[in-house]
Amino acid sequence: MALKIISGAACFWSDMRQTLCATFVILALNYPALAQQPAAVPVGVAKAERKPIAKAGDFVGRVEAISRVEIRARVTGYLDGVLFKEGDLIKEGALLYRIEKGLFEAQVQQAEGALERSKAAKTLSALQLARAEDLVEKQVGTVVARDQAQATDQQAEGAVMTDEANLTTARINLSYTDIMSPITGKIGRTNITKGNVVSPGNGSLTVIVSQDPMYVTFPVSQREFLRAQAAGRKVDISDIKARLRFADGTTYQEEGSINFVDVQVDRATDTILARATFPNPAGALVDGQFVRIELETGKPQEKVVIPQAALIADQEGVYVFVVEDSKAVVRRVKPGDGIDTGVVIEQGLTGGDLVIVDGLLLVRPGSAVHATPARALNGS
Template sequence: MSRVTVARTAMVLLLGMLAVPALAQESAIPVTVVPAELKPVSDAMEFVGRVEAPERVDIRARVKGMLEAVLFKEGETVKEGAPLYRIEKPLFAADVQQAEGDVERAKSALELAKIQRERAEELVAKNAGTVVARDQAVAGEDSSKGALLTAEAALNTTKINLGYTDIVSPITGRIGRTAFTRGHIVGPESGVLATVVSQDPMYVTFPISQRDYLEAQKDEGKVDLSNVEVRIKFPDGAVYGEVGKINFVDVSVSRTTDTVILRADVPNPVGKLVDGQLVRVELKAGTPEERIIVPQAALIADQAGLYVFAVENGKAVVRRVKTGGAVGPGVIVTDGLKAGEPVVVDGFEALRPGAAVRAVPAAASLKG
């Protein structure tokens, strides 16, 4: 064998030896990993609830007349006592004047009756008059007093009716659409003119099963409402920034649904919560405990249950896990993982137990 042949053979063997590690590295499956995080977690329960305004008032006309003006903009916030509608006043003002005249006549009649009674008493004292005439005079004065009271009551009624021509908001809140516009004849039979709904705070009511309610009562036999945080989640998954407190527990259990109605008081400073809105209600209570959290994306299910792929010594290993509920985008792992273990969240589709992997940390850790 020539020197050239020997050199070529050695070169081929050397290149082959160098290529083995490179091929092994290229065969490793790239995966994205996130460490299993140890985070403080409070016990939480989630329910479906509905937003309710503490105050909701239907505005109605209390006297009949032509609607002279609509004094608000639909959808705006109105203050308590703010004018909303005005009904034409002339007929009601005329009723007040007429009633005032009736009061003056009644006063004059009472004055005359008083004089007649005094005169009749003087005559009886001088034995110049009869007792019957005196008694009639006394009765006439009493009747005049009653007539004056009736006239004054009628005057008050007309003044009240005149005041009802100015329809004002009884509460502070947002006002909805108006059912009538200027020029319509409105009255008590017209129904609701508009609705005012209070805004801050808002109530959130939600039913919980009797079983959950009894479970919550196990500690000292009583629910400590002061330690329960109420969080609101919208249908799109967004979490409401304000924290509420439970302010009411119903006094009975529904016979049809076997649930108890709870109500929370939730701040609503910018009006994000809307009356009638459907939301999810999360209750958190007790002292937070350290729990292992992994992203929901890391969980895989098969016939044996749930598992995740972890990375150990550059290889994929299966960890059978038990979970204990969701925390934001993550899941509590109660058994099967240790804090800090890298868990595969992307790229596990082609993984098999024992497969070589190239772990790449996720750009951001799990947010709770």
């Protein structure tokens, strides 16, 4: 009433202020009513969507090359040349190292000479044997002489076989002076350079790993197998789809398939080793790399999916806020598996609900809200 008296007195001061005074009186009379209506809280919402979700398992795996070869010297000699660029893709049969050939070529020639001598000795022994047999038939030669000629001929034949084997060995050793790539793949750094002596005892000269396709091996716990058995499902590896995620969270574009499950359990870890094959046309998978592998089994089933940011936990469990009649309403939910930035809701939502994901700190049960699409979800 004091406000109204002051306003009325002011009206007598000037006719020009009459309109302002009337407005002031109206606001003063209605102030208690306005104070009882709090402003709606601005929130960002996302729709709970029903999506086809396949049953999946998440495991940690390691990328392995299907073929991995350590290149070693097979003869001893001076290294005459390194004929590749480290890190390059090498074709099968490509020349990698060359060992000095002179000594090995001489050994081949020496073996060829020895073979010629043994062949000549064999020719002579054969003639002597034939002459001794002829003399025995004419009863002018002795049986002892014939037997000695026969033994000499057999020894000559054995010498020919030995020298032929020595020549083959020398030629093989000569071929080992050119060290070729046995597979197609990427080659690592060289552990020895031109001018050094190499031998089988030097160990690995370099390593070549195949690139496409690649294996990913991963351990599967006994719990996972027992869970599958308890559900009455028979594990059929031909129906399992495999996908990869890298350490930075990005997803590998190519889809893989399971091709092997070990026949025994690792006693140290109580796990079974499984292996998947993935195409690697662009070389994105690297031998020894750690990845996460997701396995999908069975036909996809429709599930309600919401953003993980909408979940709130308290002593009673997990709940979300949904918008109903421009008010925030609590819904208790049962979350399931996570999918990218979302999570499957097993119970509590039916799909189509507007779930609050932004502005949760200012929201209270039953409070008025002003809902707009969440930017983080719409990408706007």
